[in-house]
Amino acid sequence: MISKLMEMFKEKELGEFEVEIKEGDTSQLKLRMANHSSGYQVPNSAPLPAPNPEVHSPSPQLEETQSEKSGLVSSEMVGTVYLKQSPEAPTPFVQVGQSVKEGDTxxxxxxxxxxxxxxxxxxxxxxxxxxxxxxxxxxGSELMIID
Incomplete structure (x- = not known):
């Protein structure tokens, strides 16, 4: 059971996990795991100077055609994106070339x-x-293009 919990902990990239099994008033098992590599660590450093505003012309490699921009799907929130129903799912919700209807996940x-x-x-x-x-x-992150 503990090895399964540890596998789930690694797969889900949890930052912290605690399990306590009690029998009556005494603890029979207490397990606490911390995965410090999954969280964002803020470095201790002096504040950076304010950047000077510069105007850059976009490079040809980064320019997208108007047809790509018209079907752009952008994130409406901050978070973590998952392309599959679960980590064990064999295929993502959608793949390139797949047709979707409005409202399809x-x-x-x-x-x-x-x-x-x-x-x-x-x-x-x-x-x-x-x-x-x-x-x-x-x-506002660009997620996918659907046209």
């Missing part, structure tokens, strides 16, 4: 321990998936 964003199922904003074909499973995303 295309991914999950976990925010504050809540799983938010994200639906396709419109019917179309998945042209590009721009995030990896388990990747942190910010508000």
């Amino acid at each position: 295309i991914l999950i964003i976990e925010a504050m321990k809540t799983m938010n199922f994200i639906g396709a904003p419109h019917a179309g074909t998945v042209r590009k998936v721009m995030v990896d499973d388990g990747e942190p995303v910010q508000f």
Whole structure:
């Protein structure tokens, strides 16, 4: 049982996990695990100077065509993106080339321990998936292109 709990702890990349089994008034087993590598560590350093505003022209490699931008699906929240129903699921919700209907679940964003199922904003074909499973995303992060 403990080895299964440890596997789940590693798979889910939990920051901290505690199990206590009691029988009557005494503890029979108490297990506490911490995975400090899964959390973001803030480095101790002096504040950085304010950046000077500079105007950069976009490089040709980073420019996207207008048709790609029109079908862009962006994150509406900060969290962690999951492309599959569960870590054990064999396939993601959607794959490149797959047709989707409006409202079909295309991914999950976990925010504050809540799983938010994200639906396709419109019917179309998945042209590009721009995030990896388990990747942190910010508000406005580009997730995928559906046209």
